[in-house]
Amino acid sequence: MKSVDRKSPRNTPVIDHAKILRVIRSIPRGVVVAYGEIAERAGCRGRARLIGRVLAESPTADLPWHRVLRADGRIAFPPGSRSFREQVRRLAAEGILVVRGRVKLDAHGWDRNLDAALWAPPSGGAARRKRRK
């Protein structure tokens, strides 16, 4: 049997490539999600980099790649690059506003509490998601 280091937080025995793609495909329209979160949902916690790699290698057709952002809500491509602009365009087409290469995760994040977003005062933005550990 494979010896897996159980002391490590990242003890995924196998990298489920198909599962990663499945998770990405299941991102609802109008919603964005971070690489790391995809990794977590695909059973590869801590392997956000792998998600980016899988995405880069996979055919973009039939994949909502534009809904995948960095953990802080910024687009992963270099600002102004072709892919960058394309992603902004696709996001805008879904009603997701991109300001200076960034999306407000409080409003569009997959794991975010929409109620909190709706409760947020127009001026303040007091409703913030509690950081889970």
Added chain:
DNA sequence: AGTATGACTCATC
């Protein structure tokens, strides 16, 4: 076999 390079993330400073 060692280094460098990304569609990454987190803690710290």
Added chain:
DNA sequence: AGATGAGCCATAC
């Protein structure tokens, strides 16, 4: 808010 270092993984050279 930017910089840095560490951790992470697959490729490329």
